Structure formats: C-alpha cells, structure tokens
Amino acid sequence: MRVEVDGAPVEVPEGATLLEAVRAAGARVPTLCFDERLAPFGACRVCLVGVEGQDKPVASCTTPCRDGMRIDTRDPAARRVAGAVVELVLSELPEPPAAHTELAAVARELGVGELRWTGRVHEKRHDMRHPYLALQNELCISCGRCVRICDEVQGAFALTATGRGFEANIAAGIDAGFRDSTCVSCGACADTCPTDAITELSLLALAGTTTEEAQA
Amino acid sequence: MSRNLTALVARHSSLGEPTAVELLAQAVRERGAVVADDVRDVAARTGLPEATVHGIATFYDDLREPRGALDVRVCTGTACFAATGGRHVAELSDGLGLALGERSEDGSVSLGETVCLGFCHCSPAVRVGDVVDAGPQAVARVLSREPRQAAEPQAQSLLAEPVLTRAGDWSGLRRVLAELTPDQLVEEVAQAGVLGRGGAAFPAAVKWRLTRQAPAAERFVVCNGDEGDAGSYIDKQLMEHSPELLLEGMALAAYAIGARHGVVLVRSEYPRSRPALEEAAERARERGLLGPDALGDGIPFDVIVVDGAGSYVVGEETALLACLQGLRGVVSSRPPYPAQSGVRGLPTLVHNVETLCNIPFIAARGAQAYRELSPGATPGSKLVCFNERFARPGVFEIPFGTSVRELCEDVAGGLRDGARLKAVQIGGPLGGILPASLLDTPFDLEPLAAVGCMVGHGSLVGFDEETGMRDLARHLLGFGAQESCGKCFPCRVGLTRAHEMVQGDAAVDRARLEELLEALELGSLCAHGGGMPAPIRSLIAHFPDELGLA
Numbered sequence: 001m002r003v004e005v006d007g008a009p010v011e012v013p014e015g016a017t018l019l020e021a022v023r024a025a026g027a028r029v030p031t032l033c034f035d036e037r038l039a040p041f042g043a044c045r046v047c048l049v050g051v052e053g054q055d056k057p058v059a060s061c062t063t064p065c066r067d068g069m070r071i072d073t074r075d076p077a078a079r080r081v082a083g084a085v086v087e088l089v090l091s092e093l094p095e096p097p098a099a100h101t102e103l104a105a106v107a108r109e110l111g112v113g114e115l116r117w118t119g120r121v122h123e124k125r126h127d128m129r130h131p132y133l134a135l136q137n138e139l140c141i142s143c144g145r146c147v148r149i150c151d152e153v154q155g156a157f158a159l160t161a162t163g164r165g166f167e168a169n170i171a172a173g174i175d176a177g178f179r180d181s182t183c184v185s186c187g188a189c190a191d192t193c194p195t196d197a198i199t200e201l202s203l204l205a206l207a208g209t210t211t212e213e214a215q216a
Numbered sequence: 217m218s219r220n221l222t223a224l225v226a227r228h229s230s231l232g233e234p235t236a237v238e239l240l241a242q243a244v245r246e247r248g249a250v251v252a253d254d255v256r257d258v259a260a261r262t263g264l265p266e267a268t269v270h271g272i273a274t275f276y277d278d279l280r281e282p283r284g285a286l287d288v289r290v291c292t293g294t295a296c297f298a299a300t301g302g303r304h305v306a307e308l309s310d311g312l313g314l315a316l317g318e319r320s321e322d323g324s325v326s327l328g329e330t331v332c333l334g335f336c337h338c339s340p341a342v343r344v345g346d347v348v349d350a351g352p353q354a355v356a357r358v359l360s361r362e363p364r365q366a367a368e369p370q371a372q373s374l375l376a377e378p379v380l381t382r383a384g385d386w387s388g389l390r391r392v393l394a395e396l397t398p399d400q401l402v403e404e405v406a407q408a409g410v411l412g413r414g415g416a417a418f419p420a421a422v423k424w425r426l427t428r429q430a431p432a433a434e435r436f437v438v439c440n441g442d443e444g445d446a447g448s449y450i451d452k453q454l455m456e457h458s459p460e461l462l463l464e465g466m467a468l469a470a471y472a473i474g475a476r477h478g479v480v481l482v483r484s485e486y487p488r489s490r491p492a493l494e495e496a497a498e499r500a501r502e503r504g505l506l507g508p509d510a511l512g513d514g515i516p517f518d519v520i521v522v523d524g525a526g527s528y529v530v531g532e533e534t535a536l537l538a539c540l541q542g543l544r545g546v547v548s549s550r551p552p553y554p555a556q557s558g559v560r561g562l563p564t565l566v567h568n569v570e571t572l573c574n575i576p577f578i579a580a581r582g583a584q585a586y587r588e589l590s591p592g593a594t595p596g597s598k599l600v601c602f603n604e605r606f607a608r609p610g611v612f613e614i615p616f617g618t619s620v621r622e623l624c625e626d627v628a629g630g631l632r633d634g635a636r637l638k639a640v641q642i643g644g645p646l647g648g649i650l651p652a653s654l655l656d657t658p659f660d661l662e663p664l665a666a667v668g669c670m671v672g673h674g675s676l677v678g679f680d681e682e683t684g685m686r687d688l689a690r691h692l693l694g695f696g697a698q699e700s701c702g703k704c705f706p707c708r709v710g711l712t713r714a715h716e717m718v719q720g721d722a723a724v725d726r727a728r729l730e731e732l733l734e735a736l737e738l739g740s741l742c743a744h745g746g747g748m749p750a751p752i753r754s755l756i757a758h759f760p761d762e763l764g765l766a
C-alpha cells in the first residue's frame with residue numbers, strides 16, 4: 001500500500017496505521033497513550049492528523065491506512081486541538097510534571113507553556129508501601145499504559161482503571177497498593193508511565209520527591 | 217476492550233450467567249455497598265482479576281455509592297430539570313438531611329441521583345426501591361415515606377395504522393421464514409432504507425451485510441436498551457408495552473445475519489423493562505417462536521436480558537458491549553467494529569430498540585409500504601416523546617417531516633397552563649436546542665441538522681420562560697462531565713472545565729469557550745464529548761446574553 005505523508009510517498013504494509021506510516025516516512029506526531037509494545041488505545045488524541053478529503057482530524061494511532069491516503073501531520077486544526085488537549089491534561093495535575101517525563105516533553109513540543117485553566121485538580125494520594133514501586137495518583141493522566149502493559153505484556157493483571165470522568169485514575173489490586181496485589185514487581189508499568197505517576201522508588205529518591213504514606 | 221479480559225469472560229461464564237456487573241449490583245442490594253470481600257468473591261466467580269473487578273465497581277452509579285435500607289434516587293435528568301429548575305433535588309436533600317451520594321449514619325436511608333427514570337411525562341421523578349413516584353407531589357410523598365407508583369405514559373400513533381405502537385404478532389417472521397432467504401431479507405431492509413434510531417441514523421442494511429459476511433461460527437444480535445437520553449422514554453415504552461414486537465425484530469435480524477443468540481441490555485433505571493421482556497420471551501418460547509427451532513427446523517434463536525448499572529455512555533455501542541460482558545463501560549476505538557468483533561470477540565449486530573421494532577413491518581408488508589409511511593422524507597415512522605411541560609405529554613408515532621411546531625402545538629397541545637415555549641431540546645443531551653423562533657423547522661434529519669439540531673433518539677424537552685439558559689448550560693455540562701467515561705482526554709478533562717466556566721454568574725470568555733468546544737468536537741473519541749458542544753453552541757447562537765458571554 002502506498003500513502004503520502006506531508007507530500008512524501010511511503011510504502012506501508014496492509015493493516016498499517018496512519019501513525020506507522022508517519023513514522024515510516026520519518027515524520028513526527030506526538031503521542032501520549034501510545035506504546036509500541038501495546039495495542040493502540042486512542043485515548044489521548046494528541047496524535048491527531050489531517051487526512052485529505054476528511055472534514056475532521058483523525059487519531060493516527062487507531063486509524064488504518066487506505067491506499068492512496070494523503071496524511072498531513074501539520075494540519076492546523078489537528079495541531080490546534082492537540083495543543084488544547086495537552087493544556088487540559090496539564091491542568092488536572094496539582095503540579096507541573098517533572099521535566100524529564102514524556103508528558104513534559106510533549107508539552108514542550110507542542111509549545112504549551114503557561115496554563116490558562118484553573119479549577120479542579122487531582123487530589124494527592126500516594127502508595128509507598130511496595131519496596132520498589134511508588135504510585136502518586138495525582139500525577140495520573142489515565143493514559144492506560146500501565147494497566148495495558150500489565151495485562152498485555154506481563155499477564156499479571158495487577159492494575160485497573162478506576163472511576164470515570166475527571167475522577168478516572170488507576171489502582172493496584174483492590175486499591176490496597178502494589179504489595180497486596182498480583183504485582184510481580186517487573187516494573188513495566190513504571191517504565192511506560194509518561195508522567196511519573198508510577199515510578200521506581202529508587203528513581204523517586206534520586207529526584208528528591210517527598211512522599212507520604214497512603215491511607216488504604 | 218482488553219482482549220484478554222473478554223477471553224477470560226468467555227472462558228469462565230456461559231451466556232446467560234450473571235455478569236460481574238450484575239453480581240456486584242446484587243451485593244449492593246443485599247449489603248448496601250461493595251466491599252473488598254465482594255470484589256474477591258465476584259472475581260472468583262467470574263474468573264476476572266480482582267483489580268479488574270475493583271475497577272468495574274468504581275465505574276457504575278449503582279455500584280459506587282452506599283445504599284440505605286430505604287434507597288431514594290432522585291432524577292437529575294433534563295425533563296425533571298425543566299419542571300423544577302432542580303428544586304426537587306434540593307427539597308429532597310433538605311428533607312432527608314442527606315447530600316447526594318450520602319447514606320445516613322444508621323444505614324436506614326440513602327439519597328442518590330439517577331439520570332432519567334423515563335417518567336419525563338410527569339416530572340419530577342423519584343425512585344424508592346423499585347417504586348417510581350413522579351409529579352409535583354412526589355417529593356412530599358417520598359419524604360412522608362408514602363411513595364406511590366406513578367402512572368405510565370400513553371402511546372399513540374398518528375399514522376393511519378400503527379407500525380410501532382402495537383403489540384407484535386410475529387406475522388413478519390412467519391412470512392419471511394416461508395418466503396424469503398436471509399439474503400433477500402437483507403435486501404428488503406436495504407430497499408426500505410432503514411436508518412438506525414439510536415441517534416446516529418446509520419443505514420441498517422450496511423451493518424447487516426458486514427455482520428453477515430464476517431467469517432465466524434457464531435454471531436450475535438444485541439439490542440441496545442440503554443436509552444440514556446434524559447427526557448426520552450421511547451424504548452422504555454417499546455420494551456414494556458411491545459416486547460413481542462422487539463423480540464420479533466431481533467429474530468428477523470438474527471435470521472438475516474445468521475445469529476443464534478440475542479442479548480438485550482436494559483438500563484437499571486427501568487425496573488419494569490426486564491420482567492416485561494422476559495415474560496414475553498417465555499411466551500414466545502412456549503409457542504416455539506424462540507428456542508431450538510425458532511428460525512426453521514433445527515435453526516435455533518433465543519434471547520437473554522442483561523442489566524446495566526447506571527452510566528450514560530454505556531449506550532455507545534462499544535461501551536455497551538463491554539457492559540454486557542460485565543466489564544467497565546468504557547468506549548473502545550473502532551476498528552474493530554462490532555460487526556467484526558463484538559460479544560466474545562464474535563461478529564455482532566448492535567441495534568437500538570426502536571430500530572429493531574421497525575423490522576417486523578418491513579418483513580410483513582415489504583420495503584415499499586415502509587417507504588410510504590413518510591412520503592418525501594426519511595423512510596419509516598418515528599416515535600417522539602414530550603416532557604411534562606407540555607399539555608399532552610406522551611409517546612407519539614409520527615411521520616418524518618412533520619414540523620416541530622405541529623409536534624409541539626398540535627400533537628402535544630402546547631405548554632400546560634398557557635405557558636410560553638422558550639426553546640426545545642431535541643434528541644437527547646447531545647442534541648441542539650431549537651429556539652421558539654425556529655419551530656417551523658421540519659422534524660427530519662437534514663432540516664434539523666441545518667439549524668444545529670438533530671433527530672437523535674426523538675425526545676422533545678420543552679423549556680418555558682422560567683428556565684434560565686445559563687442554568688440550562690450548567691445542567692447539561694454537569695451531566696456531560698459526570699457521565700464522561702473517562703477514556704479520552706478532551707472529554708475527561710474538557711467537560712469538567714466547560715462546566716466550571718458556567719458556574720456562578722461571572723462572564724464567560726466566548727473565545728475560550730469556543731476553543732474548548734472545538735477541542736471536544738474534533739478531539740473526542742466518541743459522540744459524548746463530540747456531541748456535548750451542540751446544545752451549548754445553540755445557546756451561544758440564540759441566547760448569548762443569558763449565557764453571559766463576554
């Protein structure tokens with residue numbers, strides 16, 4: 001199959017997504033809920049691109065290529081909405097994400113600086129009882145990567161998404177923390193988390209974050 | 217939807233066994249709340265991981281809040297809002313001394329909210345156990361512990377002969393089994409031009425062909441009985457008063473696509489719908505219309521009913537499929553479409569209740585007769601329903617193309633007590649709001665779209681001059697934020713921000729609001745986040761001053 005990315009032709013296999021085509025062409029669109037080890041999820045909407053002949057931008061991670069498609073990674077509406085979405089997501093955190101995180105990098109890439117939103121933010125809630133893994137719920141942006149990697153790659157099913165709407169978050173086990181769950185301490189969740197909501201404790205100590213014990 | 221979790225569901229429970237959602241709801245009914253032991257128990261019974269079951273218990277309204285021995289749930293839907301401006305909620309809360317979501321310390325009473333009990337014809341509505349009381353005195357009766365079951369709405373057809381407001385007689389199925397092959401039935405439905413009545417108006421035959429062609433040993437017909445739209449009680453009417461018609465429609469769809477199993481997901485806000493359907497199914501089984509030879513010698517078809525547990529977005533088809541397998545009712549991106557991978561990963565045809573109720577007429581009388589029901593307009597007829605503000609609220613079967621004015625003034629008799637209609641929201645919470653000045657718009661897909669509205673599922677919620685449009689915006693966005701499934705970022709955060717923008721009386725920055733609406737419309741994964749801006753855009757266009765735009 002042949003598609004065009006920003007005017008440049010690229011050959012992709014049957015079933016490839018727009019995101020795969022973009023990457024094959026050496027172009028870039030930012031992503032937040034995407035991890036190539038996992039099935040595409042389509043939650044963050046930061047990977048929006050324009051497609052010729054379609055009136056609305058589409059999520060590149062979940063949209064399959066069709067032969068002859070012309071993809072525009074610089075589509076103004078797509079970029080505008082992606083920026084607005086990242087600004088919204090930053091506004092749910094009580095403090096800005098650490099500079100080394102994927103979220104902070106995507107915000108820089110999209111030029112999202114000063115937040116204009118005030119209003120509700122996530123409540124601080126920490127679980128520090130596991131010897132290696134720390135969970136800071138207020139930094140969670142519900143990208144689902146940790147839950148999916150624990151399900152799709154590790155097969156441990158220790159994590160779940162919780163709540164809905166603005167209160168959506170994640171929990172280990174029956175919300176009793178990693179230690180009292182089926183967690184096998186592989187660290188895959190911490191590895192994929194784009195915000196440091198789940199981190200390896202040693203890294204957290206290096207970053208000098210203060211922590212308090214959670215109430216289960 | 218996690219493939220591993222659906223595989224676990226398929227491996228551990230057979231069709232018709234209670235889902236994890238139903239088991240958790242049972243725990244709430246028995247003990248007032250889900251506790252950790254319930255989660256472990258349900259995990260053991262369903263084969264699902266404990267964390268997963270915990271996630272399910274935190275998703276649905278019915279499972280999240282503690283319930284007292286006396287469980288009072290007040291409707292916060294749009295028809296009830298139009299009736300009282302929300303006063304009935306405050307009165308109940310004051311009278312019981314409980315905030316929404318609270319249970320008294322001794323566990324004797326709890327107060328929760330519920331979005332639309334389907335008694336929008338006599339708002340405000342309050343549910344106590346399985347009794348739904350409604351009307352101006354409902355709150356007083358509930359507070360004096362004497363709730364009374366409210367009268368059901370009336371249904372009436374304005375056609376020469378009713379197509380939808382009738383009991384089913386199975387004549388369509390009988391004729392089809394004798395005269396048409398499955399392919400011929402699909403073609404008949406294509407000729408009839410049936411469009412889905414669940415809101416998206418998608419051509420039914422396209423889904424039938426896709427599902428029929430998907431290679432699989434087994435296929436499913438799923439009926440979407442979630443009817444989440446506040447102000448709508450059309451599907452409730454059909455499920456409770458024409459259940460045979462619905463079952464016949466499902467059997468016909470099953471014959472066409474080659475399915476052996478049908479599932480109806482019924483929202484828990486309608487306590488009478490499931491019994492009505494199950495009794496009708498039992499009668500049909502006795503007559504051999506469902507069961508081992510339903511679709512011909514040795515060709516089985518049967519239907520089971522599964523409960524929802526309180527979530528608007530579960531009406532979206534992928535979320536519906538998750539819920540009826542007992543999982544969190546979260547939207548999944550498509551592809552795969554349900555026609556490719558639905559219940560248990562098998563090809564599944566999902567239809568709205570009313571859509572399926574259209575099929576028996578086509579089967580009995582043919583596509584041409586169906587197209588003649590609404591000359592020059594969308595094929596078939598449509599059920600609409602009106603809220604309590606109107607003089608003659610109820611369910612009416614109408615031809616497409618009738619003007620909204622005729623509907624509001626002639627069919628529903630205008631507003632009661634001589635009040636003036638200020639605006640009407642059509643087709644549910646994701647539908648635009650038509651100001652009184654545009655009432656001459658024909659009730660059909662294109663004319664309504666041209667004025668920023670939609671047919672949607674067919675409810676007409678009228679507002680009188682008492683309703684402030686800023687209050688309405690706050691009501692709608694509060695609903696939107698609360699019901700967001702939380703999957704995609706624009707809707708999860710954006711609807712909360714939009715709701716915050718219209719709190720209080722401070723001026724609303726119009727450019728900011730429109731920027732946010734654009735992010736919701738273009739960014740959202742499903743039509744919840746994508747559609748919530750529509751009524752707000754109507755208010756911006758027609759009531760900018762009341763909205764307090766700056």
Ligand SMILES: Cc1cc2nc3c(=O)[nH]c(=O)nc-3n(C[C@H](O)[C@H](O)[C@H](O)COP(=O)(O)O)c2cc1C
Nearest residue numbers: 412413414440443444531532533567568571743744
């Ligand atoms: C947020 C949301 C809520 C929905 N709620 C319902 C519903 O309550 N009932 C329904 O039939 N369809 C609902 N739908 C539409 C379904 O996704 C689906 O299109 C429909 O059930 C298909 O049936 P139809 O083709 O017969 O209309 C909803 C869609 C969205 C996005």
Ligand code: SF4
Nearest residue numbers: 140141143144146193
């Ligand atoms: S904890 Fe991290 S990886 Fe998991 S959902 Fe939240 S932000 Fe995503």
Ligand code: SF4
Nearest residue numbers: 701703704707742745
């Ligand atoms: S638009 Fe809202 S309801 Fe729909 S998938 Fe996104 S978060 Fe869920």
Ligand code: FES
Nearest residue numbers: 291293295335336
């Ligand atoms: S019963 Fe309250 S809005 Fe329908």
